[in-house]
Every structure is written in structure tokens, then in C-alpha cells.
Amino acid sequence: METLVLKGLSRCTGEVDLPGSKSIANRALLMAALCAPGQVTELRHMLRSDDTERMLEALRALGVVIEEVTPTTLRVLGNGGRWTAAPRQLYLGNAGTAMRPLTAVLAATLTQPIELTGDARMQERPILDLTKALQQAGAGVRFLQTDGYPPLVLTQAMHGGTVQVNGSASSQYISALLMALPLLAEDSVLELTGTVVSWPYIKLTLAMLESFGIVIEQTSAQQFVIRGGQTYTSPERYWIEGDASAASYWLAAGVLGGGPLTLYGVGRKSIQGDIAFVDYLRKMGGNVELHEEYAVVTGGKLKGLDADLNAIPDAAMTFATLALFAEGETCIRNIANWRIKETDRLHAMATELRKCGATVEEGADFIRIQPPAEIQHGQIATYDDHRMAMCFSLLGFSGAGVTIEDPQCCAKTYPNYFAEFARLCG
Ligand SMILES: O=C(O)C1=C[C@@H](OP(=O)(O)O)[C@@H](O)[C@H](O)C1
Ligand SMILES: C=C(OP(=O)(O)O)C(=O)O
Missing domain, CATH: 3.65.10.10 (Enolpyruvate transferase domain)
Known part of the structure; x- marks a missing residue:
């Protein structure tokens, strides 16, 4: 099986064009x-x-x-x-x-x-x-x-x-x-x-x-x-916004790597709910400027987050790995349906975070994460879940680093994620 080792990264800077949502x-x-x-x-x-x-x-x-x-x-x-x-x-x-x-x-x-x-x-x-x-x-x-x-x-x-x-x-x-x-x-x-x-x-x-x-x-x-007999009418041209869930990995990496990192494709005008990731990241201590159609992240000092993230189940996963870099505990609530997505994400996340030294409580519909004094190296199983692979890339910013199994499972939504990661953070 293919694995990818990421270790000791200290920067994440430049510009990234998000893929379509x-x-x-x-x-x-x-x-x-x-x-x-x-x-x-x-x-x-x-x-x-x-x-x-x-x-x-x-x-x-x-x-x-x-x-x-x-x-x-x-x-x-x-x-x-x-x-x-x-x-x-x-x-x-x-x-x-x-x-x-x-x-x-x-x-x-x-x-x-x-x-x-x-x-x-x-x-x-x-x-x-x-x-x-x-x-x-x-x-x-x-x-x-x-x-x-x-x-x-x-x-x-x-x-x-x-x-x-x-x-x-x-x-x-x-x-x-x-x-x-x-x-x-x-x-x-x-x-x-x-x-x-x-x-x-x-x-x-x-x-x-x-x-x-x-x-x-x-x-x-x-x-x-809903009236019957309706016909879909072509808007002739339709522009697909950048993926706000994918933006969460770059926003997080931009905090850990200090930025400045500019993300193009999604901003304040977005029709995607996951743009609310920015609000919670700011609450955690991340410095993000959100413009109409782009965002700029310039580092930050993180503290734990306690929030009901039912509205943003995909981007919410990014907070679970970001939690290892924060001061204090993080609790992500009201996420029972993580269990029926690409894998049982509540169980998968708890299992893999523990490999990095975190103390984790896996509830029926929440996950509580206590970061370790020092992050340990873990070989992370990704369960054919693109978001597991992309979330754990953030552990490359720890001294101990991380080994990610089957990183290419990110192709479900973001085939060149790791190439971009190497370009911006390598
Ligand atoms: O409608 C959509 O595009 C989606 C809805 C969400 O699923 P749930 O409604 O099952 O939570 C989300 O997790 C999924 O990635 C995409
Ligand atoms: C839950 C997800 O995918 P799906 O659209 O297959 O439900 C996801 O992309 O995180």
C-alpha cells in the first residue's frame, strides 16, 4: 500500500486555486x-x-x-x-x-x-x-x-x-x-x-x-x-464555486504554517454552508480575512473549540486534527451522521487521533479531544475516506510528523491535494 510521510513542516504560503465544489x-x-x-x-x-x-x-x-x-x-x-x-x-x-x-x-x-x-x-x-x-x-x-x-x-x-x-x-x-x-x-x-x-x-x-x-x-x-410540471431552465453558463469543504484544509494549514496563504474560488458570497468553517476557525484563534470571492489566512495561536457543528459535518472533521495543535480541549458536537459517511468517521477519527497521542472520548454523537503534551508520530489508516487523508496531512506540521496510508483516496473530491500540499507547504 502506498504511504506518504509528512514531517516538521513550518510554512504554508502562496496562492491556491480551489477545485470546484x-x-x-x-x-x-x-x-x-x-x-x-x-x-x-x-x-x-x-x-x-x-x-x-x-x-x-x-x-x-x-x-x-x-x-x-x-x-x-x-x-x-x-x-x-x-x-x-x-x-x-x-x-x-x-x-x-x-x-x-x-x-x-x-x-x-x-x-x-x-x-x-x-x-x-x-x-x-x-x-x-x-x-x-x-x-x-x-x-x-x-x-x-x-x-x-x-x-x-x-x-x-x-x-x-x-x-x-x-x-x-x-x-x-x-x-x-x-x-x-x-x-x-x-x-x-x-x-x-x-x-x-x-x-x-x-x-x-x-x-x-x-x-x-x-x-x-x-x-x-x-x-x-412543489408545483408539478416544471421544467428546468438553463442559466446558459454556470460557474461552480471553489469547494468550501476543501478550503478548510488550506485554512487550517495556513494557520499552522503562518501564511500568508490566499485561497481563490470561495468567499463571503458563497452558497456553501461550509464557509462557516471560517467563523469557527477564528473562534479558535486563526487569523482569516474573508473577502467576497477569496480568503487570506495569516497564522494564529489556537485554543480548543467547543461547538455544535451539525451544519458543517464535512469541514468539521478538520477541527478534529487541528485540535492537536490547540491549547486545551476541543469538543465537536451533534455529528452522529459522521458514522454513515465514507466510513464511520467518529470511530475512525478517534482511533487515529489516539495514535498521535491524543486522549479522545468517542460519544454517540460527539468527539472530545485532549491534545497530547507532544504530538507523537502515527501511521494513519484512512479507510478509503478522502477527508481522513486530507485532515491528517495537517499532522505534517508537528515535529514527529505523520505517515498517511493510501493518500490518493483524496481523489474522491480532490485528486491533486497532496501535490498542492507539497507545493505550498513543502
Ligand atoms: O448534499 C450534499 O452535497 C452533501 C450533504 C452532506 O451530507 P449529509 O446531508 O448526509 O450530512 C455532506 O456531508 C456531503 O458531503 C455532501
Ligand atoms: C460525506 C461525503 O460525501 P458524500 O457526498 O458521498 O455523502 C463527504 O464528501 O464528506
Whole structure:
């Protein structure tokens, strides 16, 4: 297995162009494909990574014409959800942003049965709350291996009506329904039940739907009314913001390495919830200037953080490794759904932080981290989780350093992360 040793780093300076946001990129690809037949959308600053390749492959398998102008500029020809090819199966790897939205959108547009599957981990990531909602609207869903988990076959299309969805495990189920229900002939009412997690991703979906001409009426905190028979309308050009979750590693490295480090692609105007990472980093003692479309970080002296980070589950992981460099304890709360992401992130994080000498309490929905007097060298397992690899790169700023197993698993969302890390921090 490939490993990477990082050690004794003391600077992180220069400029970094963030790759496109995974969450925006996969939504934009799907929404562009759903635009009225004949409408072309030019997607700029496209992320090219494992997750976006899975979405691209799936759309192409369904017959969507996507022209590659450059690797990061794609022209997508809309088909209004009238797929011209009928693949038997779509393989979606471990991309939640492909699996959940495609399940709902295909349930709305289906003409013949289709199987959706993914890698071994995707087959352990629940989807029952979404499929239950689709079934209420008349969809036919059959699980092929384990009830509630991919692989699944959609056997019958849905119609509108009142749909309840439990949002306590993943906001992606809600985003998926918000993208799919406008395509139905009938109107729908979408009611959210449970304590909804990761709200900013729902807001991101709503903002992007608006850019693609879809009208969603929010009638109360937990209810949406969605007119049927809507058509996605191409904004003609759509620029994909830099990835705010990926920005968290650079912001953290810029604090540890003193900066100045300028990050381009995301700023105060961002539609991504993970931009709130900056607020918490400042609370911890990081010096960050957030401009409209870029950010500058110039070091800082860190103290522990105690915060409910349910709204930013991805960027929140970065605080867990940053905690080792802070004075005092860090507690990250309300993150139970870390357990159903690329790996059980609560357990993985606790296990690997202990290898670096930290004292860690792993709660059902929190992690409490006491930094060691001196960080120890650890060989870090990354569990095929891009964020584990990228978070632990920060340990390169300790004297003892770190060995990261399988660093290239970062290709899920950021294929050249470690090349950039060497350039900026090496
Ligand atoms: O909608 C999205 O783009 C995402 C929502 C979040 O998932 P949950 O809603 O499952 O927390 C986040 O962790 C994931 O990386 C991307
Ligand atoms: C949880 C994540 O991915 P997914 O979109 O597969 O849920 C993530 O990128 O941290």
C-alpha cells in the first residue's frame, strides 16, 4: 500500500486555486441534464474527481450528451428527463451526491426498471428514508441485497402527492426530493420529519434550483409545496464555486504554517454552508480575512473549540486534527451522521487521533479531544475516506510528523491535494 510521510513542516504560503465544489458540481451536472430539450448549459470550473466522474458516467449512460470543451468546462445538452438510453444498471461508486439525487430523479422520470449500485461502502450507507418517501409517492423500489441499502432497483415511476421524509440521517434525501418532485405532472407537498441534519446543503439545493428556474415554495420550517410540471431552465453558463469543504484544509494549514496563504474560488458570497468553517476557525484563534470571492489566512495561536457543528459535518472533521495543535480541549458536537459517511468517521477519527497521542472520548454523537503534551508520530489508516487523508496531512506540521496510508483516496473530491500540499507547504 502506498504511504506518504509528512514531517516538521513550518510554512504554508502562496496562492491556491480551489477545485470546484463537489456538492455544486454534481447538482449542476444533473440540473443541466434536466433542462428543457435542446438547452445547453456551459458548466465552468467543473470538479474532476471520482465523485463527479460517477455522475458524468451515469448521465452519459442515460444518453445525456456532454461535451468536454476543456477538462473543467463542460457543455451539457438538456433532455428534460427524457432519457434516450436505458442502461440496466448505474454504478455510482461512493458518491452520495450521485446516489441519492439520481435515485429520486430516476424514480420521477423512469420508463423501465433500472438498478442503482455503488462500491462496498455505498452498500452500507442507508437510503431507506429516501426510498420510503419515494414509495409514498407511488414509486416501486426493490432492494437487491439488504433492505434499506443499495443496490436497489427502481421498478415503477412515482406520481405526486404528500410525501414525508425523515431528515435525521442525511439532508441528501431532502435535496434529492426537492430536485425530483418538480418533474412530476402532479403537485407535491414535501414534509420533513425528524431533526433535520446538515441544513445548509438543503439551502444550497434551493439556491441552485432557483438558478435553474425551478420554483419551490417553503410554507413552514419543515414543509415545501412543489408545483408539478416544471421544467428546468438553463442559466446558459454556470460557474461552480471553489469547494468550501476543501478550503478548510488550506485554512487550517495556513494557520499552522503562518501564511500568508490566499485561497481563490470561495468567499463571503458563497452558497456553501461550509464557509462557516471560517467563523469557527477564528473562534479558535486563526487569523482569516474573508473577502467576497477569496480568503487570506495569516497564522494564529489556537485554543480548543467547543461547538455544535451539525451544519458543517464535512469541514468539521478538520477541527478534529487541528485540535492537536490547540491549547486545551476541543469538543465537536451533534455529528452522529459522521458514522454513515465514507466510513464511520467518529470511530475512525478517534482511533487515529489516539495514535498521535491524543486522549479522545468517542460519544454517540460527539468527539472530545485532549491534545497530547507532544504530538507523537502515527501511521494513519484512512479507510478509503478522502477527508481522513486530507485532515491528517495537517499532522505534517508537528515535529514527529505523520505517515498517511493510501493518500490518493483524496481523489474522491480532490485528486491533486497532496501535490498542492507539497507545493505550498513543502
Ligand atoms: O448534499 C450534499 O452535497 C452533501 C450533504 C452532506 O451530507 P449529509 O446531508 O448526509 O450530512 C455532506 O456531508 C456531503 O458531503 C455532501
Ligand atoms: C460525506 C461525503 O460525501 P458524500 O457526498 O458521498 O455523502 C463527504 O464528501 O464528506
